[in-house]
Amino acid sequence: MGFNVAARGGVAVVLLFLIAITGAEDPYRFFNWNVTYGDIYPLGVRQRGILINGQFPGPDIHSVTNDNLIINVFNSLDEPFLLSWNGVQNRKNSFEDGVEGTTCPIPKGKNFTYILQVKDQIGSFYYFPSLAFHKAAGGFGGIRILSRPRIPVPFPDPAGDYTVLIGDWYKSNHTTLKTHLDRGKKLPFPDGILINGRGTKGGASFNVEQGKTYRLRISNVGLQHSLNFRIQNHKMKLVEVEGTHTLQTTYSSLDVHVGQSYSVLVTADQSPRDYYIVVSTRFTSKVLTTTGVLHYSNSAGSVTGPIPGGPTIQVDWSLNQARSIRTNLTASGPRPNPQGSYHYGLVNTTRTIILQSSAGQVNGKQRYAINSVSYVAPDTPLKLADYFNISGVFRPGSISNKPTGGGIYLDTSVMQADYRAFVEIVFLNKENIIQSYHLDGYSFFVVGMDGGEWTPASRNSYNLRDAVSRCTTQVYPYSWTAIYVALDNVGMWNLRSEFWARQYLGQQFYLRVYTTSNSIRDEYPIPKNTRLCGRANGRHTRPL
Numbered sequence: 001m002g003f004n005v006a007a008r009g010g011v012a013v014v015l016l017f018l019i020a021i022t023g024a025e026d027p028y029r030f031f032n033w034n035v036t037y038g039d040i041y042p043l044g045v046r047q048r049g050i051l052i053n054g055q056f057p058g059p060d061i062h063s064v065t066n067d068n069l070i071i072n073v074f075n076s077l078d079e080p081f082l083l084s085w086n087g088v089q090n091r092k093n094s095f096e097d098g099v100e101g102t103t104c105p106i107p108k109g110k111n112f113t114y115i116l117q118v119k120d121q122i123g124s125f126y127y128f129p130s131l132a133f134h135k136a137a138g139g140f141g142g143i144r145i146l147s148r149p150r151i152p153v154p155f156p157d158p159a160g161d162y163t164v165l166i167g168d169w170y171k172s173n174h175t176t177l178k179t180h181l182d183r184g185k186k187l188p189f190p191d192g193i194l195i196n197g198r199g200t201k202g203g204a205s206f207n208v209e210q211g212k213t214y215r216l217r218i219s220n221v222g223l224q225h226s227l228n229f230r231i232q233n234h235k236m237k238l239v240e241v242e243g244t245h246t247l248q249t250t251y252s253s254l255d256v257h258v259g260q261s262y263s264v265l266v267t268a269d270q271s272p273r274d275y276y277i278v279v280s281t282r283f284t285s286k287v288l289t290t291t292g293v294l295h296y297s298n299s300a301g302s303v304t305g306p307i308p309g310g311p312t313i314q315v316d317w318s319l320n321q322a323r324s325i326r327t328n329l330t331a332s333g334p335r336p337n338p339q340g341s342y343h344y345g346l347v348n349t350t351r352t353i354i355l356q357s358s359a360g361q362v363n364g365k366q367r368y369a370i371n372s373v374s375y376v377a378p379d380t381p382l383k384l385a386d387y388f389n390i391s392g393v394f395r396p397g398s399i400s401n402k403p404t405g406g407g408i409y410l411d412t413s414v415m416q417a418d419y420r421a422f423v424e425i426v427f428l429n430k431e432n433i434i435q436s437y438h439l440d441g442y443s444f445f446v447v448g449m450d451g452g453e454w455t456p457a458s459r460n461s462y463n464l465r466d467a468v469s470r471c472t473t474q475v476y477p478y479s480w481t482a483i484y485v486a487l488d489n490v491g492m493w494n495l496r497s498e499f500w501a502r503q504y505l506g507q508q509f510y511l512r513v514y515t516t517s518n519s520i521r522d523e524y525p526i527p528k529n530t531r532l533c534g535r536a537n538g539r540h541t542r543p544l
C-alpha cells in the first residue's frame with residue numbers, strides 16, 4: 001500500500017492506512033454525526049442549541065481500550081465547527097485533537113472524519129465543541145472507555161451505567177455570550193444548572209432497581225462553576241477519576257470542578273420511592289441549585305422532604321476531599337499490572353515549570369493570561385505550521401517557564417518541551433477564583449495542593465506514592481497545585497483553563513513536545529484526510 005492512493009481519499013483509504021500503522025487487531029467503531037442548530041428549552045425558554053444527530057446533549061461514545069474511533073462529523077451550522085475530546089490522549093496524533101491550534105475548522109456545509117485511537121486508556125471523559133464559544137450551546141456528550149474483557153476491574157459489574165453531564169447554563173445563546181466577550185466584557189453569572197441538558201422542571205431522571213448498584217459517570221461540562229453533586233439519602237463510592245481506579249472511598253457529596261470527570265457507584269439501598277439528585281454551585285455567594293430524580297422501579301411515591309443541602313463556600317472541605325482522592329495501587333488500569341507498578345515518585349523531575357494565571361485589560365478589553373501571555377490564535381493551526389515548516393506562525397519559547405511579574409500582553413504562546421522529559425508543573429493561583437486546568441494528550445499525577453505560597457519546601461508535602469493520575473485539576477483561590485507529567489506523547493498539546501471565558505480570552509497555550517526523530521514510533525504521519533487551511537492551504541499531506 002503506497003502513498004499514491006491518497007488522492008482517492010475517503011474513509012476506506014484512511015482505514016487501510018491506519019491499519020498499516022496501528023495494527024489491524026484493534027476493533028473499529030464508526031460514528032456518523034450531523035451537527036445542526038435546533039430549538040432547546042433547558043431553562044423553560046426557547047434557545048438555539050447545537051445538536052448532534054438531533055440530540056442535546058449529544059450521543060455518548062462507548063468504547064473499549066485500544067478501539068479505533070472513526071467519527072465522521074458533518075457541520076450543518078452556518079459557521080466553522082470543531083469537536084475536541086477531553087481526556088482522550090490521541091497518542092502520537094495531535095492532528096486529531098480538534099482544537100484550533102491543531103486542527104483546521106470544519107467549514108459550514110462540510111465534513112471531516114476524525115480518526116482516534118483510545119490507546120491504553122480506560123475511564124470517563126467527554127467531548128465538546130472547541131471553537132467560538134459553541135460550548136455554551138451544547139454539542140457535548142459523554143465518552144466512556146471500558147476495560148478489555150480479561151482485564152480485572154476492581155468492582156463488580158454494575159447493574160447500569162449512566163452518563164451524568166452537569167454544568168452551569170445561560171438563557172442567552174452562544175452568539176450573544178461570544179459577542180459580549182469579544183467586546184471586552186466579563187461573562188455574567190449563569191442562569192441555572194443543567195443535568196443531562198435539563199433544568200429542574202421536567203428534570204433528569206435515572207431509573208434504578210432496589211438492591212442493585214449503578215455506576216454514574218459525572219462530568220462537569222459547564223463554562224465556569226465548580227458544582228457539588230449529591231443524592232438524597234444515598235452514599236456514593238468513588239471508583240474512577242479520569243482513567244484512574246481510585247481508593248474506593250464513600251462520600252455523601254462530591255465536588256466536580258469544571259472540566260472534570262468522576263465515576264461513583266450508588267446502591268439503591270433505601271425504601272422504594274423517588275429521591276432528589278442535587279447539583280449546586282460551589283464558592284458562589286448566590287447558590288444555584290438544580291435537581292433531578294433517582295427513581296426506584298418499585299417507587300411508592302415522588303420525591304419528598306427538603307432538598308438536601310451541601311457545602312457552599314467552604315474551601316477547606318473541598319481541599320480535604322481532593323486530598324482524599326488517591327490511586328488504588330493494587331487495582332489495574334488499562335493493563336493487568338497494578339497501577340502502582342510505575343513508581344512516579346522515584347523518578348527525578350528534569351524540569352520545573354511554574355504557571356501563574358492573571359486577569360486584566362489589554363487595549364481596554366478584558367483578557368486572561370498565563371505567565372503574562374494572553375494567547376491569540378494565528379491564521380494557521382500551530383501543528384500544521386510545525387509539520388509543514390511554515391515560519392512566522394509561532395515561536396517556541398514565546399511563553400516563559402516562570403511568572404514574569406509583568407503586565408498582560410498578547411502573543412501566540414508556545415512552550416517547547418523535550419520528548420521524554422519528566423516535568424513538575426506548579427500552578428499558582430493568586431486570584432480569588434477557583435481555577436481548573438486541563439492538559440490535552442496526557443494524564444498527570446496531582447502530587448500536591450495547598451493554600452498560600454508555593455516554595456521549593458512545599459515539595460516535602462507532595463504525595464509521591466498514590467496521587468491520582470488525571471487530565472484536569474483544580475487550583476483553589478490563593479493556592480497552588482503541583483503535578484508531575486511524563487512527556488511521552490509527541491505533538492502540539494493545548495494547556496488551558498477550563499473556565500471557558502478565560503480560555504476564550506487567552507488563558508491557554510500550547511506545549512510543543514518535541515523530538516528530532518522522524519520515526520513513526522514517536523509520532524504518526526499526518527493523516528491523509530487532514531483539512532488544510534491558512535498558510536497550509538495548497539500543501540500536500542503526502543509527497544507528490
Ligand SMILES: *[C@@H]1O[C@H](CO)[C@@H](O)[C@H](O)[C@H]1NC(C)=O
Nearest residue numbers: 009010011072111112113529
Ligand atoms: C465526508 O463524508 C464522506 C462520506 O459521506 C466520506 O467519504 C469523506 O471521506 C468525508 N470527508 C472527510 C474529509 O472526512
Ligand SMILES: *[C@@H]1O[C@H](CO)[C@@H](O)[C@H](O)[C@H]1NC(C)=O
Nearest residue numbers: 033034035036074075076111
Ligand atoms: C443534517 O441535518 C439537516 C437538518 O435535519 C439536514 O438538512 C441535512 O441533510 C443533514 N445532513 C446530513 C449529512 O445528514
Ligand SMILES: *[C@@H]1O[C@H](CO)[C@@H](O)[C@H](O)[C@H]1NC(C)=O
Nearest residue numbers: 153154246247248328330331
Ligand atoms: C483496590 O483494588 C483491589 C484490587 O482490585 C481491590 O481488591 C480493593 O478492594 C481495592 N481497595 C480499595 C481501598 O479500594
Ligand SMILES: *[C@@H]1O[C@H](CO)[C@@H](O)[C@H](O)[C@H]1NC(C)=O
Nearest residue numbers: 037047048172173174175176
Ligand atoms: C441570540 O440572542 C439574541 C438576543 O436575544 C437574538 O437577537 C438573536 O436572534 C439570537 N440568535 C439566534 C440565532 O437565535
Ligand SMILES: *[C@@H]1O[C@H](CO)[C@@H](O)[C@H](O)[C@H]1NC(C)=O
Nearest residue numbers: 343344345346347348349350
Ligand atoms: C535522582 O537524583 C538523585 C540525586 O541527584 C540520585 O542520587 C538518584 O540516583 C536519582 N534517581 C534516579 C532514579 O535517577
Ligand SMILES: *[C@@H]1O[C@H](CO)[C@@H](O)[C@H](O)[C@H]1NC(C)=O
Nearest residue numbers: 386387388389390518539540
Ligand atoms: C520540515 O523540516 C524538517 C527539518 O528540516 C524536515 O525533516 C521535514 O521533512 C520538513 N517537512 C516538510 C513537510 O517539508
